[in-house]
Amino acid sequence: MKISKMTSRVLLGAALVGAAATVAGAEETLRSLAEERGRYIGAILNSEWFGGGWGGALEPEFEEIHKAQFNAVVAENEMKFDATEPNQNTFSYDKGDKMVTYAQENKMRVRGHALAWHSQVPAWVDNIRSKSDLLNVLKNHIDNVVTHYKGQVAEWDVVNEAINDDNDHGWRSTGSVWFKNIGAEFLDSAFVWAHAADPDAELCYNDYAIEWGIGEGSKAGFLLKQVDHWIENNIPITCVGTQTHIEISHESTPANVRTLAQELAKRNIVLNITELDIGFPQGSASSLGASDYEKQGHLYRQFMDVFLEEPNMGEFMIWGVTDAHSWLDGSQGKTQGLIYDKQYNKKPAYDSLVASLKAHPASEVKSPYGTVTPADTSASDTAAVDTAAHDTTTTSFIASKGETLGMTLSGRTLSVIGANSAKVEVFNLQGRPVFSEIVTKGSVELSKLTNGMYVVRIMDGSRAMQRRVVIK
Numbered sequence: 109m110k111i112s113k114m115t116s117r118v119l120l121g122a123a124l125v126g127a128a129a130t131v132a133g134a135e136e137t138l139r140s141l142a143e144e145r146g147r148y149i150g151a152i153l154n155s156e157w158f159g160g161g162w163g164g165a166l167e168p169e170f171e172e173i174h175k176a177q178f179n180a181v182v183a184e185n186e187m188k189f190d191a192t193e194p195n196q197n198t199f200s201y202d203k204g205d206k207m208v209t210y211a212q213e214n215k216m217r218v219r220g221h222a223l224a225w226h227s228q229v230p231a232w233v234d235n236i237r238s239k240s241d242l243l244n245v246l247k248n249h250i251d252n253v254v255t256h257y258k259g260q261v262a263e264w265d266v267v268n269e270a271i272n273d274d275n276d277h278g279w280r281s282t283g284s285v286w287f288k289n290i291g292a293e294f295l296d297s298a299f300v301w302a303h304a305a306d307p308d309a310e311l312c313y314n315d316y317a318i319e320w321g322i323g324e325g326s327k328a329g330f331l332l333k334q335v336d337h338w339i340e341n342n343i344p345i346t347c348v349g350t351q352t353h354i355e356i357s358h359e360s361t362p363a364n365v366r367t368l369a370q371e372l373a374k375r376n377i378v379l380n381i382t383e384l385d386i387g388f389p390q391g392s393a394s395s396l397g398a399s400d401y402e403k404q405g406h407l408y409r410q411f412m413d414v415f416l417e418e419p420n421m422g423e424f425m426i427w428g429v430t431d432a433h434s435w436l437d438g439s440q441g442k443t444q445g446l447i448y449d450k451q452y453n454k455k456p457a458y459d460s461l462v463a464s465l466k467a468h469p470a471s472e473v474k475s476p477y478g479t480v481t482p483a484d485t486s487a488s489d490t491a492a493v494d495t496a497a498h499d500t501t502t503t504s505f506i507a508s509k510g511e512t513l514g515m516t517l518s519g520r521t522l523s524v525i526g527a528n529s530a531k532v533e534v535f536n537l538q539g540r541p542v543f544s545e546i547v548t549k550g551s552v553e554l555s556k557l558t559n560g561m562y563v564v565r566i567m568d569g570s571r572a573m574q575r576r577v578v579i580k
Contacts, residue, residue, distance in 0.1 A: 135176075136462070137176050137177050138177045138178065138458075138461055138462065138465070139176065139177050139178055139179045139482075140482065141462065141465035141466065142179060142424070142465065142480070143179055143480045143482045144470040145416065145465065145468065145470045145473040145475070146422075146470075146473060146474075146475030146477060146478065146479060146480050147415070147416070147421075147422060147423075147424065147473065147475055147477075147480065148179055148180035148217050148422060148423045148424065148425075148477070148480065149177075149178055149179060149180065149423075149424045149425075149426075149461075150178045150179065150180025150181050150182060150216070150217070150219070150423065150424070150425045150426070151174060151177075151178050151181070151425065151426045151427075151428060151429045152181070152182055152183065152184040152425075152426075152427055152428060152429075153174060153181050153182075153183060153184070153207055153210070154183060154184050154185060154186060154203075154207075166433070167432070167452070169430075169452040170429060170430065170433070170452075173429060173430075173448065173452065174429055175214050177429075178216065179215065179216050179217065179480065179482075180216055180217040180218075180219065180423055180425060181207065181210070181211050181216045181217070181218055181219070182218070182219035182220075182221050182382070182425055183203075183204060183207050183221060184427075184435075185228070186203040186204040186206075186207055187204045187220050187221055187222070187253070187257075187261075188221070188222060188225065188228045189223075189224075189225065189228060189229050189230065189233070189249065190228045190229060190230045191203060191204070191228075192204065192249075192253050193230065193249050193252075193253070194230055195230070195232060196232050196245070197248065199252055199253070199256070201256055204257070208257065208260050208261070212260070215482070217262050217263075217423070218257075218260060218261045218262055218263075219261070219262070219263050219264075219265070219382070219423070219425065220253075220254075220257060220261040220263065220264040220265065220309075221264075221265045221268070221314070221382075222264075222265035222266075222267075222268035222314065223249070223250050223253065223254070223264055223265065223266050223267070223268075223298060223302060224246060224250075224266060224267045224268065224270075224286060224294065224295070224298045225267075225268040225269060226269065226270070226280060226283050226284035226285065226286065226287075227269070227283075229285060233245060233285055234285050236285075236289070237289055238289075239289055239290050239291075242285070242286070242289050242290055243290060243293075243294070243297065246286065246290075246294060246297070246298065246301075247297070247301050250266075250298060250301040250302050250305060251301060251304075251305050254301075254302050254305035254306050254309065255305045255306070257306075258305065258306040258309075259306070259308070261306075261309060262309065262310060263309060263310035263311075263312060263347065263380075263423075264302055264306075264309055264310070264311055264312065265312050265313075265314040265349060265382070266298050266299050266302045266311045266312060266313065266345075267295050267298055267299070267313050267314070268314045268315070269314070269315050269316065270284070270286075270287070270295060270313075270315070271315055271318075271327050271330060271331060273317070273327075275325060276325070277325070277326070277327050277329075277330040278330070279292050279295075295313075295334075296338070296341070296343050299311055299338065299343045299344050299345055300343065300344065302344075303344035310346045310347050310378070311344055311345055311346050311347065312345070312346070312347040312348060312349045312380070312382075313331065313334075313335075313345060313347075313348050313349070314348070314349035314351065314382055315327070315331065315349070315350070315351065316350075316351040316352075316353055316383075318331055318348075318350050318351075318368065319350050319351075319352050319354065319361045319364050319365050319368070320361070320364060321360075321364045321367070322364075322367055322368060322371060328364075328368055331348070332371055332372075335348070335372070335375055335377060336375070339375060345377065346377065346378060347377060347378035347379070347380055348368075348372055348377060348378070348379050348380070349379075349380050349381075349382035349383075350365060350368065350379060350380070350381055350382065351382055351383035351384075351427075352365065352381050352382075352383060352384045352385075352411070353383060353384075353385055353387075353427065353440065354385075354386055354387075354407075355386070355387055355388070355389070355442060356386060356387065356388050356400070356403060356404055356407065358386075358407075359407065361407075361411075362407065362410035362411050362413070362414050363414075365379075365381070365411065365414050366414045366417075366418060369414065369418040369420060369421055370418065372420060373418070373419070373420040376420075377420070378420050378421065378422055378476045379418070379420060379421050380421060380422060380423035380424075380425070381411060381415060381421070381423065381424050381425060382423070382425045383425060383427040384408075384411065384424070384425065384426050384427060385426065385427045385428060385434070385436060385442075385445035385446060386404055386407050386408060386445050386457070387436045387440065387442025387443055387444065387445030388400065388404075388442060388443050388444050388445070389441075389442065389443070390436075390437065390441045390442055390443050391443070392443065392444075393443050393444055396444060401455055401456045401457070402456050402536070402537075402538070404444075404445075404455070404456065404457050405455070405456030405457045405459060405460035405537060405538050406460065406537045406560070406561055408447065408457040408460045408461055409460035409461065409463060409464050409537040409538070410537075411424075412424065412460070412461050412464035412465065413464050413467075413468075413576075416464065416465070416468040416473050417468070419474035419475070419476065420476050421476070422475055422476045422477045426446065426447065427446075428445075428446045429446060429447075429448055430446055430448040430449065430450060430452055431443070431444050431445070431446050431448065431449050431450045432449075432450040432451075432452070434446055447461065456538050459538035459539060459540070460537050460538050460539075462539065463535070463537060463538055463539025463563075464537075466539065467539070467563065467574065512525065512526045513525065513526045513527060513530075513566060513568055513571045513572075513573050514526055514573070515564065515566055515573070515575060517564075517577050517579075520553060520554045520555050520557070520579060521551050521552075521553055521554075522551060522552050522553075522554055522564065522577075523550055523551040524547050524550060524551065524552075524566055524568075526568075527547075527566070527568040527571075528548070528550075529546065529547065529548050529568070530546070530547050530566050530567060530568040531544070531545075531546055531547070531566070531567045531568075532544070532545055532546075532547050532552050532564065532565075532566055533564070533565045533566075533567070534554065534557065534562050534563070534564050534565075535562060535563045535564075535565070536560075536562060536563075537561060537562070537563065539563075542557060542562070543556070543557060554579060557579050558579075559579055559580055560578070560579060561576060561577070561578050561579075562576070562577055562578075562579060563575070563576050563577075564576075564577050
């Protein structure tokens, strides 16, 4: 996609209506719900996972769930520099091609990750010191890889994790062969070369810790200034990826992601969640209880709410499927961060994502990508997905028209405005009902609910409204 088309693409998304429909009798999935809303939800995949990873064939549930639940995919390692060009000017595409074929067969959008990154660079690149030689190496790599996947990869992380972690943020110099020997010029050049190789591909800058706010001295604040620089200089950037690897205690991050999305929308730039996981402290798995996993679900729900409510967000990518196969324990000092447990049971995090999707009617969700083509649905796609003990049924809420219907919450007293008699229902963030009562005197007490966040629905005849509330 040429950058000049970004504004028209966003406006096109505003007119989107759900185009996908599930086959009669088929189970609703994250995928089917996202497709109805013109959005992509995905998870990582490596070619070894088709049979040979971790010392033996991966459990068949993994691939079956991946096909059923997701309509977007990104390779964890298959398209990085060391995988695609292990020796100078000798390219290896077998593993990446295998994943792309899988995506095409299952009608999945493909993210390319990543063209220019300081890590996972083969040793032969580190041995090059000349600026001109290194620029030629990077250009040749981008030309070859992007051209090979032209028309097959919808979106590239052109530059990955190039901002340093110092308090005074700037471009990463330590450990980056690109910045050390080229300087900041390598970023601008990488976007220009990627665009030349595939003018229709979305081109992203991707990084972690940009979900911490946009205030003075923040990583995201620095990035926004660089986005302005790229726009002013006609550098063809079209999207930003927030990795969003967080811990369960990071409760402010959904609101921060919303703020970042809104700032990027002013610049006609898409924001995608590209590597989400929400982990607990390492070593805590044996002590985690139902309330801990409910809290994890609450955070997943809030990210999905933001994702569906901001019209310049189109992809929601989770960095894994099951806790049985996750990088968190080995690399991040965290654990149990995904939406399926080690036995492939759905966690409250899964239920929360479903509840959020259902609470946002397809007709009200805007998308920067236009219509999403649904995959063919069959019983074999969902046969391995556990449906027991997961009541995620919830009704899409429609704002009332005509006479105002409203609510106020004072302490634990919920007052209904504009109705003499109404039904009040309260759901947790997994979409499960926790309270229901007919209000005849204008208010109702919610004293029996535990502290936390809930969704309140009020119904009065044909009128209905919903609101998310916090009960303390």
